[in-house]
Amino acid sequence: MYQEPVAIVLAVEEMGDTLSVTLSIDGVIHPPLVPSSLHPVTGSDQVLIELHRVVDQADSIIIFHSYSRGVDAPRPTIGETYVFRRWWSPDQLALAQDINRSWKRQTFVATDAVETVLTDGNRLLRPFVANENTKGSDSVIPTGWNHEHCAFCWQRISALEGDESIGYLSEGEWICETCYRRYIKSGFGRKIGDQIPI
Secondary structure, three states: OOOOOEEEEEEEEEEOOEEEEEEEEEOOOOOOOOOEEEEOOOOOOOOOEEEOEEEEEEOOEEEEEEOOOOOOOOOOOOOOEEEEEEOOOHHHHHHHHOOOOOOEEEEOOOEEEEEEEOOOOOEEEEEOOOOOOOOOOEEEEEEEEOEEEOOOOOOEEEOOOOOEOEEEEEOOEEEEHHHHHHHHHOOHHHOOEEOOOO
């Protein structure tokens, strides 16, 4: 069973709007290490602090920078242990850092889907491509592709009640309006990441 890594806070230093946090991380960690966050070990999903950039590493001792500092923002306590939670895969980080992508704001519209029954009985659903010739075991389901997920936060984007109906699309990737503003429009996505090789 997967167990999230834990981190002991070794140092905390304020540098203007940036907070430098040195952690000793115990557990298996894979890049990218940021964006990530620290959480209480009590099982709470409460975010104590977000971590945005790795600036130095010596084995399991890693120095992070956090850029979202408010006047009353909580700080990790030196000597305390927290759950260390990574947010993204390498592909998600690359998407946030990609300055060459062009994003288009649009309303999601359901499209036809192709359902394939696999040999083990499971079913695979994918968007139907115009003028596609489907195989005998495939079924075309009208408006079957009825939602997408934000590539960063996994928010559903669809015409269904309760979902966001508008998002941003680029090369087949959808992101929600909140993540677009936070990571793309602001340029913040290019500030986060592992500055050094891990």
